[in-house]
Amino acid sequence: MNAIRPRLLRAIDREPLDRPPIWFMRQAGRCLPEYRELRAKAGGFLNLVFDPKLASEVTLQPMRRFAYDAAVIFSDIPVVPQALGQQLWYEEGEGPRLGPLPDLDAMAVLAPKVGEILGSVGETIRLARAGLEPERAVIGFAGAPWTLATYMLQGRGGDAARAVARTRAFTERAMVERLVDILAEATASYLIMQARAGAQALQIFESWAELMPEDLFERLVIQPHARIVAAVKAAGVTAPVIGFPRGSGALVERYALESGVQVVGLDVQAPAALGRKLQQTVAIQGALDPLLLRAGGSELTRRVDGLLRQWSGGPYIFNLGHGVLPDTPLEHIEAVVSQVTGWRGA
């Protein structure tokens, strides 16, 4: 059995490995020409996301091209707000847009049914799992409650949305706390469905947690993540949870100890020593700079080697510190995947 157990899960289980597993956030999608071609044919972005055949195809495209150890389901963060009744659309060349915030009581009723509402994503996972070698894992994912709330409160992402959401967390604290708790329940329902459909690990993306004061971070990031992890476990799901609290700075230490996630994703800033400290409690994932991946050259090779050396002594998943940038040369991706999969220094 062990021979075909995915390397990703063996790393998370702290098995000694000859080299760490590798995958990249946003490895599927805009950086690949075959994706851009498929998207042009499919029409709107949501047509891709909600068609299991197309979405599983997009999920598998990078797996054919590169020796990644895991596929991540092609989807997008705001599908959960949409499942909760908030209007969602995409403006060409910009990010997602959302309509007015639905009534909280109405969302609370829908929250436990979000897995069912987004059932087509389960079919995407089944198709992707069937199309992938057993030693390569399928990762499900969801946006984190605070990140979702940021989009939902302002109707869009970005720095201005973050400032608005943080301000409302100060001025309408009870409302924001309730919203985040509803979103935690919805996210748990969504992730449990994904695990039951075959996702072998579940990543929570907290994209908008930069520069939050500690008390807000505790209540709006750590607590909801802990609720999600507890609900996933209570449902009998054994797939490990990867939490990625991007931009959490020194607060990542409390996050690793208190959220209950089995893997902590680190952003580009994470100090080497801090990563080693976290590895005593959790597996870590990250943290190559996507700007450096795009830039390439000898600095890239040197940095990849540095990351492998500094963290391969403990449970480590090689990844970026944020998503692949759309205009990243594919030969840079190929070079890094080769360097990591060919490495034997652990």
Place this chain on the structure above:
Amino acid sequence: MNAIRPRLLRAIDREPLDRPPIWFMRQAGRCLPEYRELRAKAGGFLNLVFDPKLASEVTLQPMRRFAYDAAVIFSDIPVVPQALGQQLWYEEGEGPRLGPLPDLDAMAVLAPKVGEILGSVGETIRLARAGLEPERAVIGFAGAPWTLATYMLQGRGGDAARAVARTRAFTERAMVERLVDILAEATASYLIMQARAGAQALQIFESWAELMPEDLFERLVIQPHARIVAAVKAAGVTAPVIGFPRGSGALVERYALESGVQVVGLDVQAPAALGRKLQQTVAIQGALDPLLLRAGGSELTRRVDGLLRQWSGGPYIFNLGHGVLPDTPLEHIEAVVSQVTGWRGA
């Protein structure tokens, strides 16, 4: 003597105090109606900055209105690039703009003379010092080398400029390192002049150090700050240096140990426990959220009390985690200054 020694300096010297000193980054300027009136009369922003009578008046305006323990010289970060020969102008409603990057050799020749070139700022400091009670300190300031380089390489600030600067740090490493070293020398010259003119503490603002990988942070932030501190000390200046590496996350620990600054400014995210750890080595300053100062209300009162309680056991300067936002209600500032100056819990 001790009775009139500024509270700010006594805090930095680790004297036990009944309550911490307080000042706010960007306390002078756009948040005050008397400033907006004066600026409308003065014409361009640089007319204000380089006229010692006007600049000292702007520096003192907040000191008349609020019981701040320190005045910070009214100036702007890109005056050093201008002194090094890069064209500087302001677009109405936007930030500073800079022309093409000057030749590095030419800038290297000018760097040690920047204090002299910006001599009018010394006169501003003399006038401000003369207009202020002895128990209130005058703080000089300069932009940090990496932040200056970010502006200089892209001709403007912002997220896109940060990405461009970080990319060039990867692809043109030798050039960027030399630029930052020249800027460290220029900044040291500028700060030494300010101290000799009467500035009693010197703050280095690193506004654009968010999400930098550790190796870049070490070479482009910590090292140049250490060079500046060493040069200031070598010149016989006793004024302490306050380093503010905004967004440095968990790397702030290395910064506090290795940069040589006597005070570390903390951003809004700094965990309580980390601040207490840093206080064993340095004084700390910060970290109230400017969004909360603007929002006001009972959350503001509660958070100010929390900051006072969590950090007043060690050397602490009450401040924001970033600058005052222009549309901050003045009664919120008044309330926080009263709360801090009236506090006796230390």
